[in-house]
Amino acid sequence: MELKNKKWSLDEFNAIRAEVLKTWPTGEGVNFEEGVKYQETIPAKRHFAKLLVKAKKNGETLTQPRAGVALIDEHINLLNFLRTEGEADLLPSTIDSYTRQNQYKEAQNGIEESLKAGRSLLNGFPAVNHGVEGVRRVVESVDGALQVRHGTPDARLLAEITMAAGYTSYEGGGISYNIPYAKSVSLEKTIFDWQYCDRLTGLYAEHGIEINREPFGPLTGTLVPPSISHAVAVIEGILAAEQGVKNITLGYGQCGNLVQDIAAIRALEELGEEYMAKHGYQDMVLTTVFHQWMGGFPQDEAKAFSVISWGAAAAAFSKATKVIVKTPHEALGIPTKEANAMGLRTTKQMINMLKDQVFPQTKELELEINMIKAEARCILDKVFELGNGDYAVGTVRAFEAGVLDVPFAPSKFSLNKILPARDNYGAVRLFDVGNLPFTPDIVAFHQDKIAERAKAEGRAASFQMVIDDIYAISKGRLVGRP
Amino acid sequence: MELKNKKWSLDEFNAIRAEVLKTWPTGEGVNFEEGVKYQETIPAKRHFAKLLVKAKKNGETLTQPRAGVALIDEHINLLNFLRTEGEADLLPSTIDSYTRQNQYKEAQNGIEESLKAGRSLLNGFPAVNHGVEGVRRVVESVDGALQVRHGTPDARLLAEITMAAGYTSYEGGGISYNIPYAKSVSLEKTIFDWQYCDRLTGLYAEHGIEINREPFGPLTGTLVPPSISHAVAVIEGILAAEQGVKNITLGYGQCGNLVQDIAAIRALEELGEEYMAKHGYQDMVLTTVFHQWMGGFPQDEAKAFSVISWGAAAAAFSKATKVIVKTPHEALGIPTKEANAMGLRTTKQMINMLKDQVFPQTKELELEINMIKAEARCILDKVFELGNGDYAVGTVRAFEAGVLDVPFAPSKFSLNKILPARDNYGAVRLFDVGNLPFTPDIVAFHQDKIAERAKAEGRAASFQMVIDDIYAISKGRLVGRP
Amino acid sequence: MTNKEKVILGVIGADCHAVGNKILNHALTAAGYEVINLGVLVPQEEFVNAAIETDAKAILVASLYGHGEIDCRGLRDRCREAGIEDILLYVGGNLVVGKSDFTEVEKKFLAMGYDKVYAPGTLPEQVLADLKEDLK
Amino acid sequence: MTNKEKVILGVIGADCHAVGNKILNHALTAAGYEVINLGVLVPQEEFVNAAIETDAKAILVASLYGHGEIDCRGLRDRCREAGIEDILLYVGGNLVVGKSDFTEVEKKFLAMGYDKVYAPGTLPEQVLADLKEDLK
Known part of the structure; x- marks a missing residue:
């Protein structure tokens, strides 16, 4: 095979x-x-x-x-x-x-x-x-x-x-x-x-x-x-x-x-x-x-x-x-x-x-759509490149390289290098992008968002922030504040 | 007194x-x-x-x-x-x-x-x-x-x-x-x-x-x-x-x-x-x-x-x-x-x-805010005028004249001339403005909104539409469609 | 003068919930009845007096605020004393304080002499159908 | 070489819920334990073998997917047979299919030979406190 x-x-x-x-x-x-x-x-x-x-x-x-x-x-x-x-x-x-x-x-x-x-x-x-x-x-x-x-x-x-x-x-x-x-x-x-x-x-x-x-x-x-x-x-x-x-x-x-x-x-x-x-x-x-x-x-x-x-x-x-x-x-x-x-x-x-209501098409929404698409394209195109034009082959290589990386995965084939956390408004961002093939402006976008929250909370981003976020909803919050 | x-x-x-x-x-x-x-x-x-x-x-x-x-x-x-x-x-x-x-x-x-x-x-x-x-x-x-x-x-x-x-x-x-x-x-x-x-x-x-x-x-x-x-x-x-x-x-x-x-x-x-x-x-x-x-x-x-x-x-x-x-x-x-x-x-x-999320300030939101304020000002200023500069006196006269009118009120002192209904997106509008002292453009705004819904439902606005709206939420909808 | 059958409509006691009253008024009128709508805050004697004056066939009592048990007790006796003991008496709404088993509530109000007892959320159609049947 | 006390950590059976495992791993390590984390999908023998090989003081078993009753039964016997019958056995998670009275669940798992049984939603702090107490 x-x-x-x-x-x-x-x-x-x-x-x-x-x-x-x-x-x-x-x-x-x-x-x-x-x-x-x-x-x-x-x-x-x-x-x-x-x-x-x-x-x-x-x-x-x-x-x-x-x-x-x-x-x-x-x-x-x-x-x-x-x-x-x-x-x-x-x-x-x-x-x-x-x-x-x-x-x-x-x-x-x-x-x-x-x-x-x-x-x-x-x-x-x-x-x-x-x-x-x-x-x-x-x-x-x-x-x-x-x-x-x-x-x-x-x-x-x-x-x-x-x-x-x-x-x-x-x-x-x-x-x-x-x-x-x-x-x-x-x-x-x-x-x-x-x-x-x-x-x-x-x-x-x-x-x-x-x-x-x-x-x-x-x-x-x-x-x-x-x-x-x-x-x-x-x-x-x-x-x-x-x-x-x-x-x-x-x-x-x-x-x-x-x-x-x-x-x-x-x-x-x-x-x-x-x-x-x-x-x-x-x-x-x-x-x-x-x-x-x-x-x-x-x-x-x-x-x-x-x-x-x-x-x-x-x-x-x-x-x-x-x-x-x-x-x-x-x-x-x-x-x-x-x-x-x-x-x-x-x-x-x-x-x-x-069902009859429409969420307004705002610039905030447009920005999020564009960021998600830009990030996903970075990953997808790198996977395609790593596979020499083959997504199946590329996926295997991408996970090895951390170009694809899933947080908290049980599989040993996920590099587990990235660390996500919420920003100050509750959106999920990355405070460690690991080996994701993001452009510098995307990396900066994530860093800024996390820095904004860290500043608001008066603490540095850390694994503890991630743990706080994981337990937050069950404790009645979205963002796991200290 | x-x-x-x-x-x-x-x-x-x-x-x-x-x-x-x-x-x-x-x-x-x-x-x-x-x-x-x-x-x-x-x-x-x-x-x-x-x-x-x-x-x-x-x-x-x-x-x-x-x-x-x-x-x-x-x-x-x-x-x-x-x-x-x-x-x-x-x-x-x-x-x-x-x-x-x-x-x-x-x-x-x-x-x-x-x-x-x-x-x-x-x-x-x-x-x-x-x-x-x-x-x-x-x-x-x-x-x-x-x-x-x-x-x-x-x-x-x-x-x-x-x-x-x-x-x-x-x-x-x-x-x-x-x-x-x-x-x-x-x-x-x-x-x-x-x-x-x-x-x-x-x-x-x-x-x-x-x-x-x-x-x-x-x-x-x-x-x-x-x-x-x-x-x-x-x-x-x-x-x-x-x-x-x-x-x-x-x-x-x-x-x-x-x-x-x-x-x-x-x-x-x-x-x-x-x-x-x-x-x-x-x-x-x-x-x-x-x-x-x-x-x-x-x-x-x-x-x-x-x-x-x-x-x-x-x-x-x-x-x-x-x-x-x-x-x-x-x-x-x-x-x-x-x-x-x-x-x-x-x-x-x-x-x-x-609590950490912000609803975006959109033009739809701004329009609603402006409409509500414009409508309320029409009423308030007319009440003030009817009272010769006194809101207490003006209120009594305004209810008599239907300048103030509350839908479905039990009081016989409310004229009960206005009829509200939802528009096609579920917002509450007036299909009959009664004697409310609205400007022609405000009246047209309401009429257009109701007409849009009536057209979508293929029926004329009527008291039945109002009844449908009243029961809608308890029947699991916001807009009472036929 | 119309020959329409007449029904008395009102919200009993110290209750001022008007919305259902207005809808029922509309539905009964549309169905061809002549509605004498007493509105909200109606004492028992006003129901009885209106029924006598208009020779109505039915009194439709609503109680939405949980005091129904106190307010509705004795209305049948009052009708009897006034010589209209056979008039139809319907009652509906949130009849007791607290979430209760409706079967129990129904039993209690039937025992008070009401002919029909409606649970919260009953639609006008149901009342119209019962009225048509009972006035045959 | 460290002199830290060793604990075995793992999610038993055909269960692959990894999040709690990673958090507990982090919390135990931060608290000064040497964690041998077997991760998810761990059969009973792997827990026992790891405990023997590393001379661990405790086995912390998680089961999140509702099969705990089948998966966890017999682990104490297996420890006994392997000569580590006194090792601490903790278990926690969603141990049974369906919402159950936790007291019943706890009783059942204590009877199976577990020293501590944790309800869903238990925070790492609780486990750390118990471990400190039991390992005194």
Whole structure:
């Protein structure tokens, strides 16, 4: 295997596919042609990719929760509850952590223990273990469009099973499901394995089946500057497009400063369109997803509702195509379905109250959009250069060089040299840009912003400032003041 | 009695005072000189007027609930709970509806029935019945600054008792506690009776005791265009200042469109300063209060939290000096203390998350500020003219002529000729300006805005559109689309 | 003179919430009733007197401020004493202080002699439909 | 060579939440401990092996993803078998799926042989204080 950003031949794909389908017994249940036929029967109102296209056209922001439990019937009940009681526009199946590590035996154990305990002992839905037939029971019993949401570095078998079973959207990517979700899996391997998933999606597209793909925007969800996650999102979009994916949703996790958050979604869409056009990927649809606050939440539910509402407001003003919703139990672990539905309804109310309002196009907003785009272009163009014109190769080299660097990543392949902190107005900036290939004026912009805050607080920027920022929201602030 | 906007002589005041104190037995317990001495002992941290001045200086937005129950000990517990569990910065004593109508006998009955029932059968604290001694128990047992909040057309005895008992803020005004709170009490009478309250406050000021006065901003709380409530607020501010009040908080009730709401608070402060200066009232402090959504709430608590959060966000961005907080039980009647505390904490979290953020000064915002000020000036200057240079006299004539007109007012002294509705972006406009003395370009501005919406909805503006707007928020929207 | 059926509308007691009153007035009028709208701050005797004077078929009582329990008690007796014991009595709004189980509230007000009891947030359409049914 | 006391730090099981781990690493180091940070995705045997190799005084286990109940069970036994049965075992995070009564959760994990059990949202200061006390 030689990693290249080049569409796989069908032979290459099929050779690997034979291996993939053998990695767990349920792989035998996958039949691509039959999967295509089944996908053709999914009606538009339950079709994730089509609902996104429609929402984009109408300027709507759709709501989507996270949710998944071990057993099929419970999972069906959970999702239908979120649809009816939570008024969710889009539904997920969040996959359990064992499946994410391809530990299907442990997942099986979790299923059995859950059966015994009478409650889910897994933190998600083990779709691989349930196989095509089991997963289809979900597709057929749930009144809504379904997406697989996970965090799986090697998600090939999961993709085969869930797409054949009728799922019309699949989250993840070779960078975004490695750096925040793995410790020592190489980027070469995960990018390669995700080319598989994209090629599979592309294969469905060749057969007339549009399946939505969504790189995971927020990465570590902790003070990630927009330009970094945007660079990753655009690269993963390009890698997917090269393999034939036609319906892509780029994502971003709320930072908390309203102007920066609105700017981020606008910049993300514009950067996506720009780079897709630049590299000749044109017959596709790009949409955006805004993730409500991914960092630590206040334990108090009343305060959590405020954080959720603020995320909903930013999502609505940014005109993102969809918003991923948090719950008032966020700080306390995996939420009950009731709490999940409450987060959804809080969000829906806010989106509806704001849908007719327009956030003014101000010079502050324009500046943020331009900064994010300029920074992201620095990174993207350097990645392209490092790869000698190949984003896949360039990405591996860029992470080695720290040209791409994600704060607080568990992966040893992220250099972890950059340090983010909030500026005096709560926008996320970098007080150490590490090896990011920024121009001197961009570096100066960040330094000035951090210096302004440090001066206001009468202390130097330090790791303690970062820690203060990480705990700030859960302690009821945005900026972690001393 | 001849109504004039002129400071009462002490003799005039004392003559009426003798009568006022006789209207209920507890009036005998009022001793002004002793009240002044007692007020001198109120520490700064429990002093409403001083806390407002400090908050204004620091650019903070303080939180305040509504709350009141029939019995003293229960009332004390309630307020302390809201202070500790709700983190309220300022505390209220909301007065029951019988006291508001001077039905002290019915209030006494309510106290006795509450004692029997073991729960409050009154919707507020009957301060007159409890007398100076009883009310002082509240002042001494509650760890916070206290304000009387009510809706009492004739609030003279209530003012005497609560100010002597140590309350440092008093809500109401001759217009704002008549038009939305009475049916057939004349404006001459209520303005005169509120001159008494203002003169009393002024008398305390002459003795070195600063007591905050707050005209009731939201009026009927239902689609009131900012310029109308601002005109009333400025007039009541002037009437209070003339009687010697030195610390005034002007109020506004959230309309729901963020730009209009921010503009409204800025315009309110600027108009207040402008007219106070114009008429020579200078040695005083003006602050502002933002009321979270006063209209119908969604019954669902999750959605109610969203409405509360949106009000908190608008309050924070507007930099109002304080915000009056709603509760997740709003649609269901008077809230439990727990729900009240939750509304407060939701609001506090939002204010803290936004305190470092600045809403950009855009041309849209500037336009709204200028429109509100231009409209309010049309009304204010016409009121002054109608009164031959006297705002008190002018106000009575202005309501007769519909120059001042409050939508959905129960009072027969409001002409009820204007009809408000939202424009296509959710801002409150007038589709019928009635007899408001607006210039032709202002009238055209409103007509254009309403026409834009009517066109977008494919229907003519009508009372049905107004009804749709009134129910919209409780049904999960801002604009009541067909 | 019209032959429209007449209904009495008002907000009882020391309550001055006018918005719902104005909307209901509009909706009832649009539906063809002749509405005698007493507005806000209406004592019990005023409801009864208006009903007698106009020969109304129904009294629609609203109470939004939580004192409904005290204010509404005895209205049926007063109607009986005045010789209009069969008149329809509807009541709605925030009838008690505090968030309560509506079934309990409904039971209590039905026992007081009201024919229909409405929860907070009831839309005019519901009242119109009930009125049409009950006046058949 | 330092004479600092050594502690093992890691996120157990299939869990890859790294932020708290990095903060705790920073806080423990700043407080004078030598931290052997195993990072995320750490199996039980790796905790035990690291403790034996470095002669650590404590193992600090985090579990943020709700599988704690399955992942953490048996770690004390494994320590016993490896001859380090007296080592301090702390555990914290979102230990179970769903919002639970923390007292119940604590009881369960204490019964599994952990010396300290931390609720979600515990700050590093608390852990440092306990460690200082327990290592006296």
